[in-house]
């Protein structure tokens with residue numbers, strides 16, 4: 001494929017074309033199902049795009065468009081697309097070897113960093129994806145408690161495996177009453193029996209959680225400590241503390257899924273930000289800025305069941321040295337000063353969008369955090385859980401996302417915005433110009 005030079009675009013330009021991306025995806029659908037390698041890459045503004053490279057806050061596609069990127073690798077690229085130290089660490093490690101099927105000093109350093117940084121991390125084990133380490137957490141919890149059921153929350157996502165891909169984004173008419181949600185499969189091909197050992201309730205309501213735990217049959221409660229796969233919703237005051245206390249009372253393990261919140265809401269995770277230490281936590285995405293690293297961390301007595309409790313954990317690519325080198329370099333670049341500067345810009349962007357939408361007369365709630373927030377069109381008040389998010393005007397937001405893409409700003413159609421350390425002030429200004437123009441267009 002020829003290399004195309006990137007065209008800088010003016011903020012008001014509304015004519016970007018994505019024809020070459022569309023053609024390449026269509027041509028390659030003869031080899032790759034649908035031309036994409038994740039179902040989550042279809043159904044997006046502009047169609048699935050094909051990229052040539054990433055630079056700082058930008059992605060350059062095969063049509064030569066230089067897009068300001070707020071997907072940030074679905075949240076993974078907290079340092080942006082070209083963090084020099086990470087790139088160099090990876091090159092250096094490749095020179096030294098790719099996969100040893102043994103231990104390496106770089107993985108020991110990666111583990112030490114996590115144990116020193118993350119409040120719940122007395123021990124760690126590495127894997128390659130968030131979906132996979134969620135399974136390890138379930139296995140540990142069942143082994144430790146002798147109980148069967150995993151309790152999850154509506155709208156929370158913990159990977160694509162059969163036993164947990166339930167009620168991640170159920171339609172209103174399928175979700176059932178909010179005091180007894182129906183378990184809704186996320187995919188055709190999932191057996192109903194895959195949910196036999198799973199229960200689903202609404203999040204952010206301590207009474208509902210306590211009532212469910214009172215049956216004393218729950219092995220583990222898993223939640224995003226701030227709900228970010230859908231929306232960007234902080235836990236209600238006291239909710240996380242209450243959940244931990246209720247788990248303790250009823251002999252359940254509390255698992256925080258920090259796959260999104262980790263290294264975004266705080267360099268030590270949402271657990272540090274909210275001051276609640278769960279029994280187990282899982283991390284992925286931003287942990288190694290785009291390299292496939294995931295971690296399960298937690299209480300030593302639980303993690304040590306992998307050694308003395310007969311609980312199996314494996315994986316050919318676990319602690320693969322190149323990814324470990326990327327992780328160590330990433331963690332070193334995630335400095336408090338870096339967070340402070342990026343957070344200031346993230347807040348400027350978030351609040352700027354809120355103001356522009358208000359001025360344009362578009363009803364919306366812009367909520368969430370500094371480096372990850374959510375724009376919910378049509379909401380009168382900030383969402384508290386998934387049920388509230390169902391009131392979003394998704395169709396209007398999709399038009400807005402298309403309007404932004406035409407103007408060179410790439411945002412997720414579900415309303416999430418991920419900000420990186422490399423989204424400098426000038427990039428935020430250009431983004432806000434595009435937001436202003438796209439908002440005017442849909443308000444008209």
Ligand SMILES: Cc1ncc(COP(=O)(O)O)c(C=O)c1O
Nearest residue numbers: 129130131157158159229259284
């Ligand atoms: C909160 C959360 N947990 C788990 C996962 C699964 O992680 P992975 O895609 O690395 O398997 C995701 C992925 O988006 C996620 O957002």
